[in-house]
Amino acid sequence: MAFDIDRYDHVASPLQSWDPRVKVASLGLLILVIALLKTIPMAVVAIAIAIGIMALSALPLHFVSHGLSFVLMFLIPFFFIMPFTYPGEGAFEILGVSFAWQGLRIATLIFIKALSIVMLSFVIFGSSRFDISMLALQRLKFPSIVVQMLLFAYRYTFVFLDEMKRMHISMRARGFIARSDRKTLKIYGHFIGTLLVRSFERTERVYKAMLSKGYQGKLHSMVQFHSVPLDYAKAAVILLITIGLLIGEFGGTLNTAVQAWY
Amino acid sequence: MHISDGILNAPVLIGGFAGAGVLAVATMRNMDMEEIPKISVITAVFFVASSIKIPLGPTSVHLILNGLAAVVLGWRAFPAITLGLVLQAIILGHGGVTVIGVNALMMGGGGLIAYLVWQQRHRFHFKKKLFVFGALTGAVGVASSGIILALALATAGEAFHAVAEMVLLAHIPIILIEAGVVGACAEFLQKVKPELLAGQQAPRLQTSTDAG
Amino acid sequence: MSEQFMIEADNVCFTYPDGHQVLKDLNCRIRKGEKVALIGPNGAGKSTFMSHLNGVELATSGRILINGAEVGKQNLKSIRRQVGIVFQDPDDQLFCPTVFDDVAFGPLNLGLPQEDIRARVREALAVVGLQGFEERSSFHLSFGERKRLALATVLSYQPDILVFDEPSTNMDPMNRRNLINWLKNTDKTLLLCTHDLDIALEVCSRCLLLVDGHIIEDGASAEVLYNRKLLEENKLELPLALMTHELLHGILHEQEMDEDHRQIIGNFLHAHRHAHGTEGHGHVHLHAHAHDHGHLHEAVDEAHFNEESHHEHGDHQEHVAIPHSHDADDSHEHDHHEHHHHAAEVAESDVEETTSGERH
Numbered sequence: 001m002a003f004d005i006d007r008y009d010h011v012a013s014p015l016q017s018w019d020p021r022v023k024v025a026s027l028g029l030l031i032l033v034i035a036l037l038k039t040i041p042m043a044v045v046a047i048a049i050a051i052g053i054m055a056l057s058a059l060p061l062h063f064v065s066h067g068l069s070f071v072l073m074f075l076i077p078f079f080f081i082m083p084f085t086y087p088g089e090g091a092f093e094i095l096g097v098s099f100a101w102q103g104l105r106i107a108t109l110i111f112i113k114a115l116s117i118v119m120l121s122f123v124i125f126g127s128s129r130f131d132i133s134m135l136a137l138q139r140l141k142f143p144s145i146v147v148q149m150l151l152f153a154y155r156y157t158f159v160f161l162d163e164m165k166r167m168h169i170s171m172r173a174r175g176f177i178a179r180s181d182r183k184t185l186k187i188y189g190h191f192i193g194t195l196l197v198r199s200f201e202r203t204e205r206v207y208k209a210m211l212s213k214g215y216q217g218k219l220h221s222m223v224q225f226h227s228v229p230l231d232y233a234k235a236a237v238i239l240l241i242t243i244g245l246l247i248g249e250f251g252g253t254l255n256t257a258v259q260a261w262y
Numbered sequence: 263m264h265i266s267d268g269i270l271n272a273p274v275l276i277g278g279f280a281g282a283g284v285l286a287v288a289t290m291r292n293m294d295m296e297e298i299p300k301i302s303v304i305t306a307v308f309f310v311a312s313s314i315k316i317p318l319g320p321t322s323v324h325l326i327l328n329g330l331a332a333v334v335l336g337w338r339a340f341p342a343i344t345l346g347l348v349l350q351a352i353i354l355g356h357g358g359v360t361v362i363g364v365n366a367l368m369m370g371g372g373g374l375i376a377y378l379v380w381q382q383r384h385r386f387h388f389k390k391k392l393f394v395f396g397a398l399t400g401a402v403g404v405a406s407s408g409i410i411l412a413l414a415l416a417t418a419g420e421a422f423h424a425v426a427e428m429v430l431l432a433h434i435p436i437i438l439i440e441a442g443v444v445g446a447c448a449e450f451l452q453k454v455k456p457e458l459l460a461g462q463q464a465p466r467l468q469t470s471t472d473a474g
Numbered sequence: 475m476s477e478q479f480m481i482e483a484d485n486v487c488f489t490y491p492d493g494h495q496v497l498k499d500l501n502c503r504i505r506k507g508e509k510v511a512l513i514g515p516n517g518a519g520k521s522t523f524m525s526h527l528n529g530v531e532l533a534t535s536g537r538i539l540i541n542g543a544e545v546g547k548q549n550l551k552s553i554r555r556q557v558g559i560v561f562q563d564p565d566d567q568l569f570c571p572t573v574f575d576d577v578a579f580g581p582l583n584l585g586l587p588q589e590d591i592r593a594r595v596r597e598a599l600a601v602v603g604l605q606g607f608e609e610r611s612s613f614h615l616s617f618g619e620r621k622r623l624a625l626a627t628v629l630s631y632q633p634d635i636l637v638f639d640e641p642s643t644n645m646d647p648m649n650r651r652n653l654i655n656w657l658k659n660t661d662k663t664l665l666l667c668t669h670d671l672d673i674a675l676e677v678c679s680r681c682l683l684l685v686d687g688h689i690i691e692d693g694a695s696a697e698v699l700y701n702r703k704l705l706e707e708n709k710l711e712l713p714l715a716l717m718t719h720e721l722l723h724g725i726l727h728e729q730e731m732d733e734d735h736r737q738i739i740g741n742f743l744h745a746h747r748h749a750h751g752t753e754g755h756g757h758v759h760l761h762a763h764a765h766d767h768g769h770l771h772e773a774v775d776e777a778h779f780n781e782e783s784h785h786e787h788g789d790h791q792e793h794v795a796i797p798h799s800h801d802a803d804d805s806h807e808h809d810h811h812e813h814h815h816h817a818a819e820v821a822e823s824d825v826e827e828t829t830s831g832e833r834h
Contacts, residue, residue: 003353003354005352005353032360034267034268035268035275035360036271066355067354068355069355070266070355070357074266075266081428082424084424085423087423109268110269112268113267114268117267117268117359118355121359145293148302149298149301149341149345150348151302152298152299152306153309153345153346153349154306154349159306160307160310178315180317180318185439185446186446188316188443189443189446189449192311192327192447193446193447193450195307196304196334196451196458197451197454197455197458199306200455202303206299207300217295
C-alpha cells in the first residue's frame, strides 16, 4: 500500500495545471451526482467520463488501479449475494436458489458508480501536492482546524509507517510469524500499544518544538492560489457533463430504450 | 468495514454528514491548542495501524480499532476516527468520499458507544480488569459500527437486507480478533504508560486487587 | 563588562504536577557571545532546564531572565523570538508539508513581516547547505539533511541565543565536523546540552555540570572536562581527546624512555585550542608539561593574541592565568609523590589506571 497519494503530482496534464480549488469543487460536484445515479446507462456514461478524465490526467494506470482494490473487495460479494436474495420472484433458479436480474442490476450499478468515483477521487488528489489539495479545501470553506489536523496527520503517517516497518523487522528477526492464534493477537496488541506510546511521547516533543517557534493554534501558509480563465473553462465542461448526466437520468429516454432492449 | 460510494440515497448521505458534523462539533468542544497535534498524531497512528493485516484462516483482515481510539482518546476519538476515515478515503480508496459522513457516524459513533463501556471499568476491581474491559470495548466498537452499517444498508432498500445480514455476520470474526488485540493493548498501556488511557481517575493508592 | 547577561537563572526550582522536583535551586549566568556546554547524567534535568529558557515550562519558583527580561506568560512571544532551541530528533521539529513551510514556520508564527519570509528561508537553507530544497518534503530527506534542516528552521528567525539538545547524535563524521565548524564560527550565544564531551571541549569555553537539578560545577571547559573524578562520579567520563592526553601523559611518566621519545610525546601533548572570546581572537593553550606531573593549564597566550596562526611551541613558563577552579595547595605535593609511586609500581597494567591521582 502506498501512502504518498501525491507522488505523481509533477506529471503534467490539464488536471495538474488546473487551479486546485476549482478542480476540487467541479469534480466534487460530479462525484456527488454520480453517487446518486440510479440508472445503469448513465452509470456507464459516468465511468466512461471518469476513464476519459483519468486518461487526461496522465497518471500511471497502476496508481489508480491500486486504489480500486477496496471497492473491488467490498463489492464483489454483492454480485454473489444480491441476485440471489432479491425479494420476490426470481427469473430462474440456479442450484435451487432463485436468481433475480434486478439484484444483478443493482449490484452492477453500484459497482460501476463506485469505481468511477474512486477513479475521479484519485485523479483529484493525485494531481496536486497533498497539502495544496487540503489548503484548497480550506479556501472552499472547510474548517481550518480540520485542515490543520489532516496535514499533521498526513505528515506523521510516514514517520509511523517507518517505525512500524522497523518494529516488524525486529519482530520477525525474533522469529515472529503472524498466525490465526491468540498469541498473534497479543503480540499485535503490544505492537500497536508500543506505537501508541511512542506517538504519545512524540506529540509531547512536537508540541514543545511548535511552541518554541511561536505556535499559537493557527496554521499559517504562504501557498497562493491563482486562477486563470482556462480553469473556469474546464469547470464549465465538467458542469455541462454533470448536467448532461442529470438530464439523462431524469429524461429517461435512453434508459427506457435500453430497458426495452433487455 | 467501511461502506462504499454509490449505495446510499441522498437523504442518507446528507443525514450522515449532518450527524457527523454535529457529533464532531460536540466532541471537539473546549479543545485546547495542545490537543491539535496530539489528536493529529494519534490519528496518524490509527491510520497506519489500520493497514496491518491479521491473518484469519485463508485470508486476512484489517482492524477497525475504533474501540482502541476510545480507550486512548475518550470523546476525542470521534474527530480522530473521522479524520482517519478522510485519510483512508483519499489516500487508500477505502470507503468512499461521499459516504465519509455515514462512515464517521458508523465508526466514530461506534467508538463513542465503546467509550461508554470502557468507562464502566471503574466500577470493578479484579485481576485482568484492563484486558477484559479493553476486549469488551474493542468488541463493542466493532459490533456497534457493524450494526450501524447494516442499518445504513437497509435504508437503501429491501434488496439490501440480505447483504446487511451478511455484513453483520462478517463482523463476527473481526469482533473476536479486535477483542483480543484491544484487550492486549489496553493491558500493555496500563503497564507501560497508564496516562495514555482515557478517563483515568486521579491516581489512588494501588491495592492488591488493582493488578490490572 | 556589562552586567546584563543573556541568560540568567536565579534559584530556579521546578516541580512537575506529579510532585517530582527536577530543578533545585539552579543558578547560572551566561554572557552574550559565550559558548557554554551543559553536561550531566541522564535525568539530571537538562531537557527541563532547556524548556525553561523559552517559557515552554515556567519555573515553580525562582526566575529566568533572557537578556534582562523575566520569562513569564506575558512575554512568551518575544522570548521565543530570542531563544532558538534545536531539539535532538529532527522528526519532532519537521511537521510541515514542505521544507519551505518548516523553515517559514518560526518567522510566520513569531509575526515577522511576510515580505521578508522568502528571503529568510532562502538564507537559512543556504547556511545549512540545503539551498534549493524549498519544495521538497522533509520526510524524504536523509537523516543528516533533516538534522541540518532542523537547524535551519531555527536560524530563519535569527534568535540571539541558540540552544542545542544533543546536536551531534547520530551524525556522520563529516556532518558533525561541519556542525562543529559552524558552531565555532558563529557569534551567537550558544548553550550546548550534550553527552558528546568532545564537541563540548572543542566548541565551548565554559562548561556547566548539571546533576540532580543543580549546577554543581561551573568553569572553563578544559578544567571541568579534565576532571576525571568529578566526571566519573556523575556517570560521565573524560572526553576522548583528553583520554588520549591522559594516556600519553601516563606513558610519559613511566620509568624508562629515551629523551627523543619523551620530547615527541611532550610536544604532542601540547595541544592548542582556539577560543574566540568577547575581546577578539584569543589563542588559548591547553597543555601539560613533562615536568608538571599531570596539571592541565589553560592560559591566554599574550604573545599570540590576535594571531590566527597555529604554532607548535616549547615550554611556556609564564602564563597569564585564567581563573582555575583549583588553587595550589598541599594536596599537590601529595599527588606528586602518589603519582611517582604509581608510575613506578605499575608496569604492564593499563596506563589509565596510573593516572588515578587527583585532578582538579
